[in-house]
Amino acid sequence: xxxxxxxxxxxxxxxxxxxxxxxxxxxxxxxxxxxxxxxxxxxxxxxxxxxxxxxxxxxxxxxxxxxxxxxxxxxxxxxxxxxxxxxxxxxxxxxxxxxxxxxxxxxxxxxxxxxxxxxxxxxxxxxxxxxxxxxxxxxxxxxxxxxxxxxxxxxxxxxxxxxxxxxxxxxxxxxxxxxxxxxxxxxxxxxxxxxxxxxxxxxxxxxxxxxxxxxxxxxxxxxxxxxxxxxxxxxxxxxxxxxxxxxxxxxxxxxxxxxxxxxxxxxxxxxxxxxxxxxxxxxxxxxxxxxxxxxxxxxxxxxxxxxxxxxxxxxxxxxxxxxxxxxxxxxxxxxxxxxxxxxxxxxxxxxxxxxxxxxxxxxxxxxxxxxxxxxxxxxxxxxxxxxxxxxxxxxxxxxxxxxxxxxxxxxxxxxxxxxxxxxxxxxxxxxxxxxxxxxxxxxxxxxxxxxxxxxxxxxxx
Amino acid sequence: xxxxxxxxxxxxxxxxxxxxxxxxxxxxxxxxxxxxxxxxxxxxxxxxxxxxxxxxxxxxxxxxxxxxxxxxxxxxxxxxxxxxxxxxxxxxxxxxxxxxxxxxxxxx
Numbered sequence: 001x002x003x004x005x006x007x008x009x010x011x012x013x014x015x016x017x018x019x020x021x022x023x024x025x026x027x028x029x030x031x032x033x034x035x036x037x038x039x040x041x042x043x044x045x046x047x048x049x050x051x052x053x054x055x056x057x058x059x060x061x062x063x064x065x066x067x068x069x070x071x072x073x074x075x076x077x078x079x080x081x082x083x084x085x086x087x088x089x090x091x092x093x094x095x096x097x098x099x100x101x102x103x104x105x106x107x108x109x110x111x112x113x114x115x116x117x118x119x120x121x122x123x124x125x126x127x128x129x130x131x132x133x134x135x136x137x138x139x140x141x142x143x144x145x146x147x148x149x150x151x152x153x154x155x156x157x158x159x160x161x162x163x164x165x166x167x168x169x170x171x172x173x174x175x176x177x178x179x180x181x182x183x184x185x186x187x188x189x190x191x192x193x194x195x196x197x198x199x200x201x202x203x204x205x206x207x208x209x210x211x212x213x214x215x216x217x218x219x220x221x222x223x224x225x226x227x228x229x230x231x232x233x234x235x236x237x238x239x240x241x242x243x244x245x246x247x248x249x250x251x252x253x254x255x256x257x258x259x260x261x262x263x264x265x266x267x268x269x270x271x272x273x274x275x276x277x278x279x280x281x282x283x284x285x286x287x288x289x290x291x292x293x294x295x296x297x298x299x300x301x302x303x304x305x306x307x308x309x310x311x312x313x314x315x316x317x318x319x320x321x322x323x324x325x326x327x328x329x330x331x332x333x334x335x336x337x338x339x340x341x342x343x344x345x346x347x348x349x350x351x352x353x354x355x356x357x358x359x360x361x362x363x364x365x366x367x368x369x370x371x372x373x374x375x376x377x378x379x380x381x382x383x384x385x386x387x388x389x390x391x392x393x394x395x396x397x398x399x400x401x402x403x404x405x406x407x408x409x410x411x412x413x414x415x416x417x418x419x420x421x422x423x424x425x426x427x428x429x430x431x432x433x434x435x436x437x438x439x440x441x442x443x444x445x446x447x448x449x450x451x452x453x454x455x456x457x458x459x460x461x
Numbered sequence: 462x463x464x465x466x467x468x469x470x471x472x473x474x475x476x477x478x479x480x481x482x483x484x485x486x487x488x489x490x491x492x493x494x495x496x497x498x499x500x501x502x503x504x505x506x507x508x509x510x511x512x513x514x515x516x517x518x519x520x521x522x523x524x525x526x527x528x529x530x531x532x533x534x535x536x537x538x539x540x541x542x543x544x545x546x547x548x549x550x551x552x553x554x555x556x557x558x559x560x561x562x563x564x565x566x567x568x569x
Contacts, residue, residue, distance in 0.1 A: 056507045074530040075510040081488045082506035096507075104503035109473045112511035195471065 005031060006040045012202035013093065013124070014117055016055040023053040023087075023095065036090035051097045054084060054106035059119035063091040064251060064261040079106060092120040110197035114188045117200060125181060129174050136171045143167065151384045152370050155377065156340045156347035162221035166214045173210045177203070228292035232283060235292075239279030247272040299337065307356045319350050321367065321458045326451040329363040345381075346371040362445035369459065370438045378436065385431055385438055386418060404431055411449060412456035437461040470547045473504050477512055478544045484525050484535040487513060516540065 007026075011018040023033055028050060031043035058072050068076075068089060076086045076094065083103045084096040096106055107113045143164050147154040154160050180201060188198040222233065250268040259267070286292065301313035317337035323329055331354055338349045352365045370385070372378045392400035402422050409417035412432050420429035428443040439459050447455070470478070473494075480493040487509055494504055513534060516522040521540030526533040536544065 054507070070530065071514075074532070075507065077530050078487045078510050079506040082491055084506060104505050106505045106507040107511075108503060108505035109471050109508045109512065111471055111474075112508055112515060115515070116511060193469075 003045045004034070005043045005045075007043060009037070009039060009041055012204045013091075014057075014121065014200050015202050016199065019055045019095070020053040023097070024051060027051040027053070027097070033088055033095065036088055036093065036095070049099065051099055052101075052103070053087070054096045054098075056094050056096070056106055056113075057092045057116045057120040058094055059092055059116055059123065061089065061092045061094075062261055064255055064264050066255050066258040066260070092123070110188075110192035110195060113197055114192045118185055118188070121181060121200060125177065129178050129181075133171070133174045133178065136167050136174060140164070140167045140171065148384075151381055152345065152347050152368075153340075155381075156342050156345035156370070158223075158340075158342045159221045159225075161342045161344065162217045166217045169210050169213055169217075173207060176206070226293065232287060232292040235283050235286075236280075239276060239283065242279070243272040243275045246275055305355060305357055312356060314355060317350075319352060320348075320369070321350070321365070321455055323352050323363045323365050325458060326365075326447065326454055327363055327445075329361065331361055331363060332358050333364075344372070344374040344377060346373065364444035365442070366444075367439060367441035367459070371461070372436050372438065375436070381438060382433060385440065389420060409433075411452050413453075413460060414456060432456065432459070434461050469550065470543065472502060473508060474512060474516075475544070475547050476502050477504065477509065478516070478521065478536055478540050481522050481534055481536040481540070482544075484533050486531050486533045488531070489533075 011022060026033065026043055027046070028048055030046055030048040032046040033041055034044045035042040058075065060069060061072055072089075072094075079096055080086065083098045083100045084106050085098065087095040087097050089095075143160070146160070147164075180203065184198070184200045188200070191198040222230070225233075247268045250271055251264060254264040254267060299315055299317045302316045303314040304311050305314070306312070314332075314334040315336040317335050319335050319337055322335070323331075323333065333352045333354055336351050336353070340347055347368065347370050349368045350366070354361055354364055370381065372381050386404050389402050389404055391398045391403050400423070402420070404418035405421050405426075407417050407419045407430075409415060409432070411417075412430070414432040414434055416433040418431040420427040420431075422429075428446055430439075430441055432439045432441070437460065441455065441459070443451075443455075476494045476498065477490055480490050480497065483493075485493060487506070490513075491504060491506060491509060494502055513522065517524060517534065519539075520537055521543055522534040523537050524532050525535050
């Protein structure tokens with residue numbers, strides 16, 4: 001066995017009692033702590049001895065300080081004069097030990113003890129959690145506004161849909177940690193006035209459980225992604241990991257060189273931010289350059305043509321309703337289908353267009369089919385689809401008409417039908433509603449009653 | 462530390478202030494408290510440091526000398542006022558006790 005051992009910390013930063021007991025056990029086994037860390041503590045071999053340990057916190061100290069401050073040294077000297085020898089410092093934590101069995105404890109009054117922990121905790125937790133809370137709320141706001149703006153697109157896209165529960169879980173975690181912190185302050189201060197020390201409650205497994213759930217949700221949301229999309233995600237993770245590593249290495253190196261705390265922090269975080277920015281620009285550039293191909297699951301073009309200097313693609317995706325089902329036409333079309341599905345919604349956008357260089361004809365078709373699987377959402381989706389076209393209003397007056405108006409659903413055999421009123425007349429664009437299925441269809445020609453009936457029969461659930 | 466906290470003093474706060482009616486350093490306060498109370502009240506050195514900082518910040522004591530990292534303090538008028546108020550509170554408690562039990566112990 002070597003002279004040094006690295007042992008997983010296995011306790012919370014503020015769990016003084018657990019740390020002291022662990023250190024006493026290690027000393028009795030002949031291991032003295034020499035360095036503390038977030039995940040691991042390092043011990044050095046020594047003669048087995050019966051020692052008492054005391055863990056305290058010096059709120060002004062930071063792991064970024066190149067040297068302990070004068071006040072911190074003053075406290076350590078006072079403790080040494082009373083028989084408590086400093087073993088190590090870690091961030092705001094100070095670990096002392098004594099071999100005097102009858103030495104009074106290092107901390108005997110819960111009032112300053114609670115205050116020290118409160119100040120240290122607030123420095124470590126408060127700013128970061130408040131920042132995180134603001135970030136989460138902002139992200140949730142963005143997600144919800146996207147959902148309101150385009151509910152069909154959002155709710156049928158699993159990668160976006162699962163982000164709301166993920167952010168909500170993180171929001172609950174941050175709120176819980178902040179609530180626990182403030183609750184502890186109130187209770188601990190009041191207990192300290194009565195001479196009782198109430199340690200902060202440790203929930204060290206909770207963040208890991210939440211993180212595991214978030215990762216699970218993320219994996220679920222990305223389960224349909226292509227290799228290229230996963231590759232891009234791995235690249236993003238690698239950039240983030242490298243940034244964290246760079247920041248940690250710089251923090252340590254600058255601290256050892258005696259650089260002051262705030263300069264160290266600014267340089268290290270700034271360097272990490274530069275690395276992240278550069279990495280993201282490189283990833284975006286690689287994405288534009290086609291390094292992360294999107295999707296074996298998505299359709300590939302069958303042909304292409306040049307139009308005004310641009311390459312246009314022709315697709316031959318299967319469509320549920322085709323122009324040929326309605327009219328006797330034989331033209332070259334590009335048939336494109338974009339499908340996405342979540343546990344709440346299945347959504348498909350279909351188009352049958354004539355190439356821009358092709359023979360001009362009105363026989364083109366565009367439609368979308370939305371199947372709402374989660375019944376309570378039907379009313380909301382229906383309203384949003386109807387409201388997707390709005391009149392242009394200026395100073396309280398309608399300056400341009402563009403909205404759906406209810407029409408007789410009977411020709412479609414639908415429960416409900418709406419037609420687009422645009423400028424001064426109806427367009428051949430309809431919204432059709434059946435139980436759970438909502439269709440928006442645009443004919444580029446004026447369909448006959450028979451064509452409408454056929455289209456509705458094919459598109460109905 | 463909110464001012465509210467010093468409405469009453471803990472036993473350790475009380476003895477620290479009491480010992481600082483004479484100028485003393487931290488180590489001397491530890492010794493003086495032990496001597497004064499016959500070892501009944503023990504103040505941890507960590508707690509003493511923290512309380513000296515708090516008292517100084519609240520203007521209840523003031524620093525008189527600094528030799529290296531060894532600083533000496535003495536109580537201020539404000540600290541003495543707090544000490545007197547605490548003394549009167551303890552005396553009032555004793556008086557209440559005595560009005561019930563006379564000079565006898567409550568255990569009979």
